[in-house]
Amino acid sequence: MIKKxxxxxxxxxxxxxxxxxxxxxxxxxxxxxxxxxxxxSGAGKSMLIKCILGLExxxxxxxxxxxxxxSENSDKQKFLNKLGVCFQSNALFDSYTVWENVAFKSLYNLxxxxxxxxxxxxxxxxxxxxxxTNIAEQYPSELSGGMxxxxxxxxxxxxxxxxxxxxxxxxxxxxxxxxxxxxxxxKIIKNSKKTxxxxxxxxxxxxxxxxxxxxxxxxxxxxxGTPKQAMLSKNKLLNIFLNG
Amino acid sequence: MKIVFYIExxxxxxxxxxxxxxxxxxxxxxxxxxxxxxxxxxxxxxxxLVQIGFxxxxxxxxxxxxxxxxxxxxIYSGGMRFNAESVVPSIVAIGICRELGPVLCGLIMAGRVAxxxxxxxGTMKVTEQIDALYTLNTNPYSFLVVPRVCxxxxxxxxxxxxxxxxxxxxGFLVGVSTLEFNPTNYLLNTVKFLELADVISGLxxxxxxxxxxxxxxxxxGLNTTVGARGVGKSTIxxxxxxSISVLAANYILTEALxxx
Numbered sequence: 461m462i463k464k465x466x467x468x469x470x471x472x473x474x475x476x477x478x479x480x481x482x483x484x485x486x487x488x489x490x491x492x493x494x495x496x497x498x499x500x501s502g503a504g505k506s507m508l509i510k511c512i513l514g515l516e517x518x519x520x521x522x523x524x525x526x527x528x529x530x531s532e533n534s535d536k537q538k539f540l541n542k543l544g545v546c547f548q549s550n551a552l553f554d555s556y557t558v559w560e561n562v563a564f565k566s567l568y569n570l571x572x573x574x575x576x577x578x579x580x581x582x583x584x585x586x587x588x589x590x591x592x593t594n595i596a597e598q599y600p601s602e603l604s605g606g607m608x609x610x611x612x613x614x615x616x617x618x619x620x621x622x623x624x625x626x627x628x629x630x631x632x633x634x635x636x637x638x639x640x641x642x643x644x645x646x647k648i649i650k651n652s653k654k655t656x657x658x659x660x661x662x663x664x665x666x667x668x669x670x671x672x673x674x675x676x677x678x679x680x681x682x683x684x685g686t687p688k689q690a691m692l693s694k695n696k697l698l699n700i701f702l703n704g
Numbered sequence: 705m706k707i708v709f710y711i712e713x714x715x716x717x718x719x720x721x722x723x724x725x726x727x728x729x730x731x732x733x734x735x736x737x738x739x740x741x742x743x744x745x746x747x748x749x750x751x752x753l754v755q756i757g758f759x760x761x762x763x764x765x766x767x768x769x770x771x772x773x774x775x776x777x778x779i780y781s782g783g784m785r786f787n788a789e790s791v792v793p794s795i796v797a798i799g800i801c802r803e804l805g806p807v808l809c810g811l812i813m814a815g816r817v818a819x820x821x822x823x824x825x826g827t828m829k830v831t832e833q834i835d836a837l838y839t840l841n842t843n844p845y846s847f848l849v850v851p852r853v854c855x856x857x858x859x860x861x862x863x864x865x866x867x868x869x870x871x872x873x874x875g876f877l878v879g880v881s882t883l884e885f886n887p888t889n890y891l892l893n894t895v896k897f898l899e900l901a902d903v904i905s906g907l908x909x910x911x912x913x914x915x916x917x918x919x920x921x922x923x924x925g926l927n928t929t930v931g932a933r934g935v936g937k938s939t940i941x942x943x944x945x946x947s948i949s950v951l952a953a954n955y956i957l958t959e960a961l962x963x964x
Binding site: 537 | 836838839840841
């Protein structure tokens with residue numbers, strides 16, 4: 461079966477002030493693939509995702525989603541509708557309850573949302589990520605860091621997007637909770653057969669989750685390949701990541 | 705060499721100023737276009753109306769009562785010098801409705817509302833909540849900025865009207881209890897010399913003050929730089945620029961409305 465290309469990034473460049481943040485970054489993400497972008501802090505991983513999401517303007521290059529260039533506004537909207545993003549800081553809205561956060565996309569974008577159904581669906585999503593249903597009426601600030609992360613994941617999954625994006629999903633969590641979140645993400649992607657991108661500096665997470673790995677250093681793609689190829693690679697930087 | 709340095713400095717400052725004017729103009733245009741294009745989030749707007757308008761009533765009301773009371777005492781002691789004590793009710797009413805009501809209300813709201821809007825949106829910016837809104841296909845201008853600006857534009861005239869009534873009431877309380885005015889005469893003198901134009905002009909000013917506070921509060925919030933320090937800085941900027949702009953707009957509007 462020929463897999464369809466979901467996202468194609470060609471020669472992407474991003475300059476902030478006088479500093480080149482991303483230099484000639486190119487990659488292809490195919491359907492049902494899980495791309496893990498690794499790199500040290502400040503390497504340009506998060507900026508790359510922000511450029512793909514359209515949160516930052518690019519200086520040159522092109523980004524295609526389902527073979528459509530996503531620089532046009534109408535295409536951007538279509539693209540965003542098919543995305544689910546889980547942010548590093550969770551980015552939950554403090555003044556909305558947990559279920560309102562999870563169902564936000566439909567709650568505030570449908571012309572006449574069915575509150576009862578949306579709440580039911582939000583609670584189902586909370587159960588899927590292993591959260592008790594009684595937290596639905598609580599506010600994000602009343603939850604622990606791990607629970608907030610799960611709410612963020614539930615929100616990203618809510619509208620059944622084509623592509624899931626996880627930005628540093630284990631940052632700020634203890635090792636036990638990190639393992640739980642990693643296996644949860646693995647389970648979600650395996651069960652739903654979704655295309656996904658994860659950003660991390662945790663090589664173990666990358667080896668466990670990825671079908672393809674990209675190593676970014678100084679804004680450039682330093683290495684790319686499968687987890688198996690990563691284990692055999694002689695790339696110096698990748699070996700530092702692998703061997704600590 | 706020194707002359708070149710100073711010319712460069714002036715040039716750079718001018719360029720920074722022009723850049724900021726450009727950013728602000730773009731921001732204002734985005735608000736206008738988004739307000740016209742929609743969607744309009746009614747629930748968010750009503751919520752902001754409560755936060756900005758209703759919850760500001762106590763502080764605006766108390767300020768108005770005390771200002772009206774103090775104004776009555778000042779005008780009485782000044783008027784006594786040329787036997788014009790009887791002007792107290794009318795001067796209090798005109799002074800409050802034309803000037804003190806809208807300006808004090810604008811300044812209080814600049815402190816209370818511009819700071820809270822800026823801090824709230826600034827915190828959302830540094831915690832990636834604004835980015836999250838984009839990815840949830842919700843335009844932050846429609847969802848955060850337009851409802852707040854509209855709530856400010858509607859709240860300020862209503863609060864100013866309340867402030868006018870309570871300010872006159874403050875003057876009446878002092879006039880009757882301390883200055884020994886006859887209550888009926890005090891009220892008759894207030895109504896007799898106060899024109900509808902005095903009240904309307906204050907309300908027109910308040911609409912502009914609401915626009916200024918809403919726009920500057922959201923502008924500084926959305927332009928917050930990273931971290932808690934960034935939020936603090938944008939909050940200060942929002943309050944300072946709102947207050948100065950309210951006072952400057954007050955002068956310009958007074959010129960336009962009364963200098964005929």
